[in-house]
Amino acid sequence: xxxxxxxxxxxxxxxxxxxxxxxxxxxxxxxxxxxxxxxxxxxxxxxxxxxxxxxxxxxxxxxxxxxxxxxxxxxxxxxxxxxxxxxxxxxxxxxxxxxxxxxxxxxxxxxxxxxxxxxxxxxxxxxxxxxxxxxxxxxxxxxxxxxxxxxxxxxxxxxxxxxxxxxxxxxxxxxxxxxxxxxxxxxxxxxxxxxxxxxxxxxxxxxxxxxxxxxxxxxxxxxxxxxxxxxxxxxxxxxxxxxxxxxxxxxxxxxxxxxxxxxxxxxxxxxxxxxxxxxxxxxxxxxxxxxxxxxxxxxxxxxxxxxxxxxxxxxxxxxxxxxxxxxxxxxxxxxxxxxxxxxxxxxxxxxxxxxxxxxxxxxxxxxxxxxxxxxxxxxxxxxxxxxxxxxxxxxxxxxxxxxxxx
Numbered sequence: 001x002x003x004x005x006x007x008x009x010x011x012x013x014x015x016x017x018x019x020x021x022x023x024x025x026x027x028x029x030x031x032x033x034x035x036x037x038x039x040x041x042x043x044x045x046x047x048x049x050x051x052x053x054x055x056x057x058x059x060x061x062x063x064x065x066x067x068x069x070x071x072x073x074x075x076x077x078x079x080x081x082x083x084x085x086x087x088x089x090x091x092x093x094x095x096x097x098x099x100x101x102x103x104x105x106x107x108x109x110x111x112x113x114x115x116x117x118x119x120x121x122x123x124x125x126x127x128x129x130x131x132x133x134x135x136x137x138x139x140x141x142x143x144x145x146x147x148x149x150x151x152x153x154x155x156x157x158x159x160x161x162x163x164x165x166x167x168x169x170x171x172x173x174x175x176x177x178x179x180x181x182x183x184x185x186x187x188x189x190x191x192x193x194x195x196x197x198x199x200x201x202x203x204x205x206x207x208x209x210x211x212x213x214x215x216x217x218x219x220x221x222x223x224x225x226x227x228x229x230x231x232x233x234x235x236x237x238x239x240x241x242x243x244x245x246x247x248x249x250x251x252x253x254x255x256x257x258x259x260x261x262x263x264x265x266x267x268x269x270x271x272x273x274x275x276x277x278x279x280x281x282x283x284x285x286x287x288x289x290x291x292x293x294x295x296x297x298x299x300x301x302x303x304x305x306x307x308x309x310x311x312x313x314x315x316x317x318x319x320x321x322x323x324x325x326x327x328x329x330x331x332x333x334x335x336x337x338x339x340x341x342x343x344x345x346x347x348x349x350x351x352x353x354x355x356x357x358x359x360x361x362x363x364x365x366x367x368x369x370x371x372x373x374x375x376x377x378x379x380x381x382x383x384x385x386x387x388x389x390x391x392x393x394x395x396x397x398x399x400x401x402x403x404x405x406x
Contacts, residue, residue: 051391052349053379054342055326057372062324062365064317064358066254068293070245072308074236075296076209077216080105081229083199084113088224091232099213099235102205106232110200117197120190127186131179134172141172202232209237216306236306241299243275243310246290254316255280261295262313265304273297273304277314317358323366327359329376333386339366340377340384344392349377351386 090107093099148165151157204213216236220226243263247255261275275297284291295312297304304310329339331351338353352372357365366372377384384390 049389054375068245106202108200113197124186134176141169
C-alpha cells in the first residue's frame, strides 16, 4: 500500500511539472508573437512595436573614391660601377649624400693607366716619324719615275728600266699607305688609353629627370679591389617620388593617366600628399589578376622615402548636391534595397525602395526616388516591416554637421 501511495505522489509531481512547463511555453510563444513583424503574425494578432533610432535624409557632397595601398619607390635608380678594374683609392660620397649630375664620386688608382697613355703617345710618335720617312721616299720615287718616263719617251731608257722605276714608285707608295694606317692605329690606341684613364675617375651622370639625386646605398669601402662592373653606390631620385599600387579588374578600367591622387602615410597622419597617375600597366598579372599603377608625388622637402607604406585615394566621381542617407539605414525587403522612413506624427515606419549610387564612408547616395525626405531608421530597421509601429527617441539626433532633413 505504501508503494502504491508513493507512485501516486510521483505521478502528481510529474503532472504538476508538465503543467508548469506548458504554461511557460505559452508565455514565451505569446511574447515572441507580440514582437513578430506584421507579415509574420497570424490573422487577428496585434502588430508589434519596435524602438528605433533615426537620422535625417540630407543633401550634400559625396565622392566615389577608389582606395588602394602601396609602396613608395624611387622615381629612378641606378648603380654606379667602374668600367676598369683596380684598387679603389678614394670614395668621395656616402649614404644619404646629395649628388649633382656629373659629380665625381670615386677614384681608382691610375698609375698603370697613365703609363699606358705614355706608351701609346710614344708609339704614335714613332709611327708619325715613319710616315714622314715614307712620304720622303714616295717623293723621291715619283721624281725618278718622271725622269724615267722622259727618258723612255726619247728611247734612251729601255722598257725594263722603265718598269723597274714604276715598280719602285709603287712600292714606296704602298709603304707610305702602310705607315699612314699605322699612324691611325696608334692614334686610336692613344685615344683608348686616354679613355681608360678617364674611367679611373668615376662619375654619377644621368640624362633624364631632376638634376639632384641622392646616394641610396654604399657597397664598398676605400681600398677595395674592384673588377669591371663591381657595385660601388646606388643613386636614387626622390623628387618626385613614385607610389606603386595594384588595381583589380573592378577599378582598373576607371584609372587613367593624369588623375589626381591623395596620398597619405601612417608616419605623417596629419599630412596629405598630392600626386598624379603617370603610368597604368597595359595588362593584369595572371597570378594576382592585378595591374601595376604608378603615381608621381611631389616630394620637394624629401619627407617621403622609398620603402614607406602609403594609402592612395583616387576620386572617380563627385556629386555636390546628392541626396544622402546613412549607409546603415539600407535594408533588403523582397529582394529590393530600401530604407524605412519614420512617420513622426503617426509613429509608424514605411519602407521606401531606393536606387543607391555612390557610397562613401557612412553615407550612401540615393538616386531614386528624387523626392525622398524625412528621417531614415538607422537602428532597429532589421526588425521592421512596412507600416509597423515604432517608438521614436525623445530627442531625434541629426548628423554632426547639423544638416536638416530634406
